[in-house]
Amino acid sequence: MMVWHILKRELFDHINSLRFALTTFVMIVLMVTNAIVHLQKHADRIQEYSKNVPASINNLKSQTRLYTLAQKGPGELYKRPSSLAFIADGGDIFLPKLVANDDSWRAADVESIATLGYPETKQKSKNLRPPAIPLDWAFIITYLLSFIPILFTFDALSGEREYGTLRLCLANPISRSVIVVGKFLGTLIALVLPFTFASLLNITILSTSPWIQFDTTDWARLALVFLIVCCYICIFIAVGLMVSARLESRMSLMVLLLIWVTVVVFMPLTLGTLAAKWTAPIQTVQQFRATKKEFIDNIRAENTRQWVGMKQQIDPEVELKDEILLPILRFKMEWVNFDRDTRENLNRAYLMAQMKQVQQARNVCRLSPAATVQYALESIAATGLTRHLQFVENVRLYMKQFRQFIVETDRTDAESPHLIGIPEGMSKKPIATENIPKFEDQLNFRDSFTSALVDMLLLVLFAGVFLSGACLFFLRAEV
DSSP states (O other): OHHHHHHHHHHHHHHTSHHHHHHHHHHHHHHHHHHHHHHHHHHHHHHHHHHHHHHHHHHHHTOOSHHHHHHHTTOOEEOOOOTTTTTOOTTTTTSOSEEOBOOOOEETTEEOOOOBOOOOOSOBTTBOSOSSOOOSHHHIIIIIHHHHHHHHHTTTTHHHHHHTHHHHHHTSSOOHHHHHHHHHHHHHHHHHHHHHHHHHHHHHHHHTSTTOOOOHHHHHHHHHHHHHHHHHHHHHHHHHHHHHTTSOHHHHHHHHHHHHIIIIIIHHHHHHHHHHHHSOOOOOHHHHHHHHHHHHHHHHHHHHHHHHHHHHTSOTTSOOOHHHHHHHHHHHHHHHHHHHHHHHHHHHHHHHHHHHHHHHHHHHHTTSHHHHHHHHHHHHHTOHHHHHHHHHHHHHHHHHHHHHHHHHHHHTOTTSOOOTTSGGGSOOSOOOGGGSOOOOOOOOHHHHHHHHHHHHHHHHHHHHHHHHHHHHHHHTSOO
């Protein structure tokens, strides 16, 4: 009950303060601006996606021969825009919006078949950040909702100690930990209220657009965002109480501002730079292209040499029979399929090496709660690096299904030699285009939650550690 009384008093003091009014005003302005900016951006993304996907499907349906389908593949596969991109942009401006076929080739009467390639990112080594910081929820939460708790808590304990009210309060049968918890909860509610109101206003404005429709999964994601925000606010409230318990008000404010600059501004940038230097370097795009070209050229040169040798052993005056022709066709099939698998493995290995380096840098940056909350919001909003990896995995699974369809369709033709990848070895019968698997990118809530779980647990851990520290500091503080 004593916690409840302290909570009510603290909440009442905050709500009636100028700090609360300014916080509410700034939060509303930023959230309304975010909604207005995102309305146009998201409409453009949806229109572009809605134009590209049908064009890709129509191109797929135009393939009536099975070999042509295997050779050209499904075409360009596009990433579905997230309806929650207003929460965290996640650097989507740098990430590819599609996956397309790798370069094709023709040599020695053999032509390549569809090979999965990964477009390069638009990000350059000297341009690690977008030209302008996106005004998304992540920006508002990361900076504003870490700075405002400092203004609410720098004098929460030191101010009462200086005015003498804290001594009077402790004269009653009340423990110091109860005071800390009551002030903690009162400040938390006072900060959550303006954020909740502003975010609901933001969502209401966005809901007026015909291009943005929130489904049940989106509301579940928004609920998780709210929990993440609460955990993040708790961290800086606890840090404010911890410093306020030991220092006087002016010194407390200076120390907290220094902590904020270090943790929120300095650490994410510096740790990311240091992590990039600590991790083992990977090939540049130009080096990868050169290595890949050299490797593939060697394979093709060897295969061409074997192909020419096989042709020289065949008497041109002798009619090619099945027992002679089939080994030649089988050699062609093995050639094009080995080339496809090799190139795909090289492309995927390079992509995974890039992603591993980024993940290692992120793991170091997670020492800062600001970076941790950024990654958690990106995962829940289905944007950024985690979302791109999910898209790439969706494409990989679809390509497996697409190729299985080609194999099964070819098996239904008893006249086909069933040699996938060469025109002479596949069925010549027309295919039912409506049966061709269509790629549909999915935003999987389970994958998003799983990828955000570690970051959410880290935020809870940070909040628990600092709240415990605030209680411990206050227990040892002189009143």
